[in-house]
Amino acid sequence: MSAVTTVEFLDHWNEETERYETVHLPAKYEVCPDCKGEGKSSAYLGAFTRDELDEMGDEFIDDYRAGNFDRPCERCAGNRVIAVVDEELCDPALLQEYKKMKDDEAESRMAEAAERAYFSRIG
Ligand SMILES: [Zn+2]
Numbered sequence: 001m002s003a004v005t006t007v008e009f010l011d012h013w014n015e016e017t018e019r020y021e022t023v024h025l026p027a028k029y030e031v032c033p034d035c036k037g038e039g040k041s042s043a044y045l046g047a048f049t050r051d052e053l054d055e056m057g058d059e060f061i062d063d064y065r066a067g068n069f070d071r072p073c074e075r076c077a078g079n080r081v082i083a084v085v086d087e088e089l090c091d092p093a094l095l096q097e098y099k100k101m102k103d104d105e106a107e108s109r110m111a112e113a114a115e116r117a118y119f120s121r122i123g
Pocket of ligand 1: 039
């Protein structure tokens, strides 16, 4: 038996207690899209063109191919999988709320980034 996987959902408004609370949504594991299940990745190096690799030399290429520059994946912390909400098992109302929260998060991140870009231009 393994523990049930859940994804935390913060600040759900509980009508009965009239308080914000944390609920846990049923989740499942999916192969991490960042490292594609490798648990580590050299993506932080960026992609090299053929010419760049030729310039680096054979030793570098061997190391690179062997994964010697790989770092633990940040997204899954080397676990190769990430927990995502299992939409089929999830209460539809909560799922909707969760998605809205995610949208809001993405929106405020975008707004913050735009703000930073604006102030760095005039600053
Ligand atoms: Zn990963």
